Amino acid sequence: xxxxxxxxxxxxxxxxxxxxxxxxxxxxxxxxxxxxxxxxxxxxxxxxxxxxxxxxxxxxxxxxxxxxxxxxxxxxxxxxxxxxxxxxxxxxxxxxxxxxxxxxxxxxxxxxxxxxxxxxxxxxxxxxxxxxxxxxxxxxxxxxxxxxxxxxxxxxxxxxxxxxxxxxxxxxxxxxxxxxxxxxxxxxxxxxxxxxxxxxxxxxxxxxxxxxxxxxxxxxxxxxxxxxxxxxxxxxxxxxxxxxxxxxxxxxxxxxxxxxxxxxxxxxxxxxxxxxxxxxxxxxxxxxxxxxxxxxxxxxxxxxxxxxxxxxxxxxxxxxxxxxxxxxxxxxxxxxxxxxxxxxxxxxxxxxxxxxxxxxxxxxxxxxxxxxxxxxxxxxxxxxxxxxxxxxxxxxxxxxxxxxxxxxxxxxxxxxxxxxxxxxxxxxxxxxxxxxxxxxxxxxxxxxxxxxxxxxxxxxxxxxxxxxxxxxxxxxxxxxxxxxxxxxxxxxxxxxxxxxxxxxxxxxxxxxxxxxxxxxxxxxxxxxxxxxxxxxxxxxxxxxxxxxxxxxxxxxxxxxxxxxxxxxxxxxxxxxxxxxxxxxxxxxxxxxxxxxxxxxxxxxxxxxxxxxxxxxxxxxxxxxxxxxxxxxxxxxxxxxxxxxxxxxxxxxxxxxxxxxxxxxxxxxxxxxxxxxxxxxxxxxxxxxxxxxxxxxxxxxxxxxxxx
Numbered sequence: 166x167x168x169x170x171x172x173x174x175x176x177x178x179x180x181x182x183x184x185x186x187x188x189x190x191x192x193x194x195x196x197x198x199x200x201x202x203x204x205x206x207x208x209x210x211x212x213x214x215x216x217x218x219x220x221x222x223x224x225x226x227x228x229x230x231x232x233x234x235x236x237x238x239x240x241x242x243x244x245x246x247x248x249x250x251x252x253x254x255x256x257x258x259x260x261x262x263x264x265x266x267x268x269x270x271x272x273x274x275x276x277x278x279x280x281x282x283x284x285x286x287x288x289x290x291x292x293x294x295x296x297x298x299x300x301x302x303x304x305x306x307x308x309x310x311x312x313x314x315x316x317x318x319x320x321x322x323x324x325x326x327x328x329x330x331x332x333x334x335x336x337x338x339x340x341x342x343x344x345x346x347x348x349x350x351x352x353x354x355x356x357x358x359x360x361x362x363x364x365x366x367x368x369x370x371x372x373x374x375x376x377x378x379x380x381x382x383x384x385x386x387x388x389x390x391x392x393x394x395x396x397x398x399x400x401x402x403x404x405x406x407x408x409x410x411x412x413x414x415x416x417x418x419x420x421x422x423x424x425x426x427x428x429x430x431x432x433x434x435x436x437x438x439x440x441x442x443x444x445x446x447x448x449x450x451x452x453x454x455x456x457x458x459x460x461x462x463x464x465x466x467x468x469x470x471x472x473x474x475x476x477x478x479x480x481x482x483x484x485x486x487x488x489x490x491x492x493x494x495x496x497x498x499x500x501x502x503x504x505x506x507x508x509x510x511x512x513x514x515x516x517x518x519x520x521x522x523x524x525x526x527x528x529x530x531x532x533x534x535x536x537x538x539x540x541x542x543x544x545x546x547x548x549x550x551x552x553x554x555x556x557x558x559x560x561x562x563x564x565x566x567x568x569x570x571x572x573x574x575x576x577x578x579x580x581x582x583x584x585x586x587x588x589x590x591x592x593x594x595x596x597x598x599x600x601x602x603x604x605x606x607x608x609x610x611x612x613x614x615x616x617x618x619x620x621x622x623x624x625x626x627x628x629x630x631x632x633x634x635x636x637x638x639x640x641x642x643x644x645x646x647x648x649x650x651x652x653x654x655x656x657x658x659x660x661x662x663x664x665x666x667x668x669x670x671x672x673x674x675x676x677x678x679x680x681x682x683x684x685x686x687x688x689x690x691x692x693x694x695x696x697x698x699x700x701x702x703x704x705x706x707x708x709x710x711x712x713x714x715x716x717x718x719x720x721x722x723x724x725x726x727x728x729x730x731x732x733x734x735x736x737x738x739x740x741x742x743x744x745x746x747x748x749x750x751x752x753x754x755x756x757x758x759x760x761x762x763x764x765x766x767x768x769x770x771x772x773x774x775x776x777x778x779x780x781x782x783x784x785x786x787x788x789x790x791x792x793x794x795x796x797x798x799x800x801x802x803x804x805x806x807x808x809x810x811x812x813x814x815x816x817x818x819x820x821x822x823x824x825x826x827x828x829x830x831x832x833x834x835x836x837x838x839x840x841x842x843x844x845x846x847x848x849x850x851x852x853x854x855x856x857x858x859x860x861x862x863x864x865x866x867x868x869x870x871x872x
Contacts, residue, residue, distance in 0.1 A: 170228075173227060174220055188208070195696055197639075197700055198214055199640055202214045237271075244271060285314050287323040289309075293423075295331070297418050297424050300423065325429055325433060329430045329433045329434035332434040332438075339443065341412060342411075342440070344411075345407055351403070352376075352377045353401075355371065356371040356372070364394070364397070381815065382455035383621065385451060386459060386624045390624050412431045412435060413428055457629075462813060462843070465812070467638070469849065471604065471609075472604075472645070473784075474783055478499040478500065479602060480497065480533050481534065481537070482495070482529060482534045483495045483537075484538065484540065485594035486512075489513075493593070494507055494528065494594065512547055525551075530558050536564065537562070537563045537564070538598045541820065546823070565787065569810075570612075571593045579610045580592040605656075609656050618812075643659075644780060645779060645781065646706050648708060649671065649706065649707060654671070682707065684702050684705060684712075684721055703719070713738055718776075718777075726761060726766070727769060730751055748773055787851055795823055796825055796861050796866065799821075806852075809846050809847065809849060810849075812847075816834065821866075825865070827868040828868065835871065846870075853872055855872050
């Protein structure tokens with residue numbers, strides 16, 4: 166590792182260099198972010214997952230720059246153009262932009278106008294003009310006439326082409342233009358002529374412009390999507406005169422005809438080379454910034470969705486609603502295994518409502534159903550009202566469950582592997598029932614970007630999006646912990662230190678040898694080495710294990726500490742877990758060693774008070790307003806209960822019990838200025854909203870939480 170890397174990361178992230186260095190050493194040693202944040206607090210100074218992730222991302226970025234330096238050094242060496250000064254410049258810079266500016270004059274190019282002029286022998290003329298000491302460049306140009314350069318205008322034009330390239334490759338000039346772009350650049354979009362009708366959804370951007378530094382991420386991404394679809398032309402430009410004035414002041418040194426030639430070259434360089442090049446840079450950097458913001462919102466939405474309250478291991482009746490094709494009904498046991506499936510037809514055109522209600526009541530009794538999960542898609546509201554009207558032989562809770570991504574799962578390879586003998590409707594209904602039991606365990610089977618809780622997820626950098634969302638899933642899974650005896654291989658894949666192969670090996674071993682009775686037994690699984698065990702063991706739970714710590718977040722490496730605590734109190738570990746008064750007698754300072762510090766001891770003590778407890782909140786039943794079924798039932802001023810279904814930079818979408826989700830604009834989220842909607846609302850939050858405006862024709866509903 167280059168010694169400068171920890172220093173640079175520490176400076177950028179405002180984290181102590183020692184914390185950064187120790188984190189990098191752990192990452193290089195194969196430790197995962199969840200493991201480091203949970204079990205290596207002494208090494209990192211208590212950095213959380215977000216800070217460790219930031220260090221990891223910055224580390225990868227600097228390694229890429231280091232790799233790029235090697236390529237550039239090698240190329241310039243091969244050209245024979247390397248000098249000690251140039252090498253020093255390249256080796257000491259850690260700015261990707263500055264590095265490319267240094268490399269630009271040496272970068273292999275296609276045959277440019279400047280190169281053609283050089284081939285005609287015009288570079289000496291360009292140098293004379295650039296010095297601006299000759300008052301009559303036309304007279305000098307006559308010396309360079311030839312068959313390829315028949316006139317002085319041709320000679321001067323070629324010389325200006327060379328000067329224009331010099332200006333473009335001048336780092337100071339490029340930084341001047343960047344500076345103007347940073348302060349003054351305006352992004353504008355115009356409709357492509359003849360595309361007005363076809364591109365009507367981009368009407369807001371047919372004639373739009375605003376300062377680049379202030380444009381919101383969703384507006385920039387919308388412009389870029391309209392551009393990629395061929396409906397818009399997008400431009401980023403600063404004040405041209407201002408940019409030219411700065412360049413003229415720097416390069417034009419004489420008030421003579423040579424100075425005039427340089428001024429012409431400056432204009433040409435700016436319009437033909439500099440402006441397009443810097444515009445490309447700012448287009449990329451602004452898109453990257455918008456991507457980061459969109460990905461951040463997607464990450465937060467996904468985190469909230471994955472950590473939605475679970476109902477737990479209950480016997481569930483899941484319903485995938487539908488009209489013409491009927492409602493697919495499945496019955497699941499406490500582990501989510503499919504016991505029964507059939508189809509009912511309570512809605513038009515069949516209208517077998519009475520038979521459907523009897524059938525549901527019978528299935529609830531027959532399979533000892535404790536809760537019903539109804540998908541919230543097509544016919545969801547009608548089906549929910551149907552099951553609420555059934556008379557049951559016991560108390561049955563009824564929940565509306567989000568169908569986002571359910572169709573993706575039901576047609577996926579994973580679903581086919583789980584239920585090869587059933588069609589997509591059965592698989593979808595099973596998934597809805599399992600989502601109610603444990604959203605996290607079920608949603609990990611779906612590509613995160615298909616869950617539908619993002620903003621412009623198909624327009625952002627797909628690699629960055631995948632990495633961010635995979636990391637979010639991993640963090641959520643490890644925060645909750647996984648029951649190794651019931652977890653699917655898909656859930657196990659996201660556990661720290663366990664990949665797809667080891668996850669499959671765990672499932673296979675469990676199937677062949679029965680349930681694991683201890684964490685230590687995991688070492689018998691093929692390819693479960695010491696490193697994998699170290700990284701994963703603390704996040705795996707063994708319910709009913711002989712050692713109660715195996716069902717806790719206490720890492721096996723710390724069992725000895727807990728055993729010593731129990732020994733000092735003359736009790737067993739089970740007593741220590743059960744009796745708070747015993748735990749209060751512990752003096753943590755007595756257990757500090759070179760490897761176990763106070764942060765770890767405090768975590769252990771906290772865990773002893775709630776071993777294996779799920780950190781997620783308790784699920785709550787929600788009911789919509791029974792008088793509202795379609796958009797036509799809405800009236801301005803109505804106060805309605807709703808559920809937050811998606812959060813974007815510009816506001817939150819709310820389900821009020823109709824097909825169309827209403828929008829609470831960011832300005833209507835609270836009686837104060839809100840810069841980030843995630844500060845005041847969360848996914849699946851139960852809220853009360855006021856109807857501000859209803860547009861049935863465009864199927865749009867405007868809502869407010871300022872009641």
